[in-house]
Amino acid sequence: MEPILPGAPWLVAHKSTLGVNKPKKITLNGQDYVIWHNQKGEMFALDNICPHMQAPLSNGWVCQDRDTITCPFHALEFDGQGRLQQGDKKDTQPITRPLELIISNDCIWTYAGFEPRLPIPDLHQKIADDYEFIGVTGEKSIQGDFLTNLMVNYDYNHQNGTHKELFKITSCNVSSFEEKGYYATVKQELTRANNTLVEILKNPILGIFPKTLTNRLEYAFPSTTAFFAKTPIGDIAQIHILYPETAKITKTFILMYAKSSIL
Ligand code: FES
CATH class of the missing domain: 2.102.10.10 (Rieske [2Fe-2S] iron-sulphur domain)
Structure with a gap:
């Protein structure tokens, strides 16, 4: 390829x-x-x-x-x-x-033997300096080309679609968008409906999510989308990684970080 x-x-x-x-x-x-x-x-x-x-x-x-x-x-x-x-x-x-x-x-x-044309994003170092590493999750090879997967990750409003039912999201307001070369930052507020006890028992994470979530997304093209959220038990950072395995398969995994207050 x-x-x-x-x-x-x-x-x-x-x-x-x-x-x-x-x-x-x-x-x-x-x-x-x-x-x-x-x-x-x-x-x-x-x-x-x-x-x-x-x-x-x-x-x-x-x-x-x-x-x-x-x-x-x-x-x-x-x-x-x-x-x-x-x-x-x-x-x-x-x-x-x-x-x-x-x-x-x-x-x-x-860089797989190619001449570097972009630096390794310093976003990773900033997160490592500020948060504790928890682990890797969500490792998967997705049937789909890299560009399509990248565009899904870059759709900062996709919580309002993909995650709408799970988190019972009723509105998603993007309060700021800043772009700087290969980097971008988005701030958003998500409002959630109440979860039933059965829903919380099935997915306990829902029990600690507040009604209004203030999130920040930072993008470092092309490999990284970082999601930052404040929860009642501490701050979390999820780094979503993508890379092209083949022309039609994209690899993804998530690096999980948290502030020491919840550790
Ligand atoms: S030693 Fe590797 S194929 Fe023979």
Whole structure:
């Protein structure tokens, strides 16, 4: 496939979702990669294809003493730079391509080998400075192209549609919209009807949501939509991540943060 937005930074995973020395496959712009990290926290990624007979390296295993990944077919071993390792001997040149990663606050970013054309958004650092990381949720590969999914995420009024029934939203008022290059901020007020006891028992989060919600959305094109809300038990920040897996599949997951008052 033609890569979508070459030169954009993509947040492909959070370190907390990787087991130590457990290879994981990720797909970005139609290309499969294997990614793993060791007990020292060092992160590695290679093309997910063995140069011998094209077996997926993500089905292989990691040697923790040598920081290598072993192909599941004929047990060739590669280090994190893609060099063949035989016993204690290591080739000088890679024979499978490494993927360059940038790790920031346990978020794993990559430009997938393209010349960077946009910086990694500092919005992530600001949230990490101000909030505690809670975990990753909502990881899913969605049938749908990246642009369509991006437009749904950028529709700051979609609470009034998608979430209307769940949260019993009766009105959605956007009080401000500021745009600055690849960034935008939206402030909105949502008014909710009362929930029944049965609804709260089915979905307890409804019990702590006030009648009027004051939210802020911050967009950092193209990977990030951050949602900030005040709740009676503290402030939350959800970072919704998108990246193109293939031409027709978009990856999404949510990084959850909260202010320490609710921890
Ligand atoms: S296919 Fe990987 S070692 Fe043969």
